[in-house]
Amino acid sequence: MAKSDAMSAQRLILIAPWFGPWPVWINLYLESCRWNPDIAWLIPTDQDPPENRPPNVTFLKMGFDAIIARAQAVAGTLITAPDAYKLTDLKPLLGAMFETEISDFSHFGYTDLDIIYGQLNCEFTPERLDQYEVISSHSNMQSGHLSIFQNSQRMRTEWRRVRGWRRAISSPEHQSFDERSFSRRLDPRKWQPPWRRYKVLWHEMYSMPDRRQVWLDGGPPPTRMIWKQGRLTEPRNAQPQYAYLHFMLWRSNRYRYTNRVGMAPWPERDEIMHVKDWREAAEQGFEISHDGFTLIRSNSDVT
Numbered sequence: 001m002a003k004s005d006a007m008s009a010q011r012l013i014l015i016a017p018w019f020g021p022w023p024v025w026i027n028l029y030l031e032s033c034r035w036n037p038d039i040a041w042l043i044p045t046d047q048d049p050p051e052n053r054p055p056n057v058t059f060l061k062m063g064f065d066a067i068i069a070r071a072q073a074v075a076g077t078l079i080t081a082p083d084a085y086k087l088t089d090l091k092p093l094l095g096a097m098f099e100t101e102i103s104d105f106s107h108f109g110y111t112d113l114d115i116i117y118g119q120l121n122c123e124f125t126p127e128r129l130d131q132y133e134v135i136s137s138h139s140n141m142q143s144g145h146l147s148i149f150q151n152s153q154r155m156r157t158e159w160r161r162v163r164g165w166r167r168a169i170s171s172p173e174h175q176s177f178d179e180r181s182f183s184r185r186l187d188p189r190k191w192q193p194p195w196r197r198y199k200v201l202w203h204e205m206y207s208m209p210d211r212r213q214v215w216l217d218g219g220p221p222p223t224r225m226i227w228k229q230g231r232l233t234e235p236r237n238a239q240p241q242y243a244y245l246h247f248m249l250w251r252s253n254r255y256r257y258t259n260r261v262g263m264a265p266w267p268e269r270d271e272i273m274h275v276k277d278w279r280e281a282a283e284q285g286f287e288i289s290h291d292g293f294t295l296i297r298s299n300s301d302v303t
Contacts, residue, residue, distance in 0.1 A: 010056070011129060012148065013040040013105040015094045018047070018113055019064045019084040025116075025293055027052040027278035028227075028286060032117040032244075035230025039120055041111075042101055052278055060101070070097040071169070080172040088144060089169050091178040095149060095156035102151060109148040110178075116225070116245045116288055118232025123205050123243040124148060132201045134186055137243070139204035142186055144178040145246050146207070161185060206242060210249040210261045221261075226296060228285030247288055265290035 023029075027050055033041050034054035041057040044067055049059045068081050074096040081087070091110040095102065102108045107129055128135060133155055135148040149155040159165055159177075162185045168175040175181070188200040209221035217238035225245045226233050232242045249256045251266040258264075266272050272292025275281045285296040 010038055010040050011105060011126075012038075012107045012109065012124065013042055013102050014109045014111045014146075015042045015044070015098055015102070016111045016113055017044045017067060017084075017087050017094075019045060019067075019087075020047075022047055022050055023113060024273040026050045026113070028275065028281060028293060029113055029116060030054055030057060031278065031282045032115075032227060032230070032232075033057050036117055036120050039124075040105070042098060044098070052282075058101075067097070073097075075166070075169060077166050077170050079170050082172050085174060086172070089171075089175050089177040091144060091147075092159035092162075092182050093169070095151070096159075099156060106151055107148055108151050108156075109146065110144075112145040112246070112248075114246065114248050114251060115145065116227055116232065116247070118227070118242050118244055119230055120243050122241055123203070128201060132199045134198055134200040136186075136200075136202045137205040137207055139202050141179055141202070142183040144176075145248070146244065158182075158185065205244070206239070207244050207246045208249055209245075209247075210256065224287055224289035226285065226287050228296065245288055250288075250290060266292060 030050060030052040031054070033056060037056055039056065042060060043057060044060045044062050046061070046063050064081075064084065067087070068079055071090050071093050072079050074093055079090070094110050095108050123137070124135065129148075133150040133152070134142075136143045137146045159182065162177070162181050164181070165177070168177040168181055186198055186200055188198070188202055192198070206216050209215075209223065212221065215221050215238055217236060219236065219238070222234040222236065224235060225242070226235070232245060233240070234242070250264055253264045253267065256264050269292060274292055274294045275286055281293075281295060287294050287296055
């Protein structure tokens with residue numbers, strides 16, 4: 001995917017496949033991409049582009065069968081994917097599947113759409129990109145919703161060196177290959193022989209409230225995050241800004257420890273999108289909270 005002169009400084013491209021109707025927050029997601037002009041996004045999808053179309057986001061129209069065919073071509077094995085959720089197991093293959101599209105970038109990564117980005121470069125700094133082959137946004141695992149890799153043959157094909165990879169990706173059942181299996185392969189805490197050592201940074205970016213019971217300031221996890229002009233904060237200001245918010249545990253109980261933190265708040269809501277016009281939210285700013293998406297309540301919340 002050739003870069004324009006305006007995007008010539010970009011080093012990182014994030015791949016986020018999506019199949020099926022866009023989520024209700026898609027235009028706000030894309031607005032948060034817009035405010036990271038030094039990063040590019042590639043979204044393979046069977047949908048027409050949404051109304052908000054930032055210049056650093058490319059929509060690659062393809063059917064679900066076509067993306068599975070790409071995975072089968074690089075893996076050399078039959079893959080049975082009953083639905084789009086199986087794509088999570090295929091995330092480590094995305095660099096190989098879209099090798100041509102990412103060839104102009106020094107780094108690539110995979111990400112999800114249930115995210116609002118702040119300034120990603122507050123965590124994915126040029127120094128970290130120079131120093132590490134792999135960066136995960138969690139301190140104890142390879143993050144399936146946002147992981148970054150050096151764009152090298154070694155990292156585009158590292159999934160082939162994971163024990164049981166063929167069985168995991170070909171199974172019609174979800175195997176957590178992107179997180180559990182890939183983590184075991186890349187874990188920087190484990191001793192590795194010299195020929196298997198990687199430059200890996202597992203670093204907690206505090207992107208998922210309710211993943212843990214205590215936040216970085218020792219208090220409870222925030223229930224409200226604030227986005228304004230590309231900057232993501234929370235009212236307590238436990239740190240000056242956050243790279244992104246992954247609100248999976250607010251919208252679903254699938255991976256939520258309900259016995260510790262209770263049920264996810266969004267499934268109990270009749271509606272979560274309280275922003276009527278994404279353009280107004282883009283200009284004024286918006287909040288993501290247990291209530292869903294709303295315009296900013298008070299300018300005093302934003303620092």
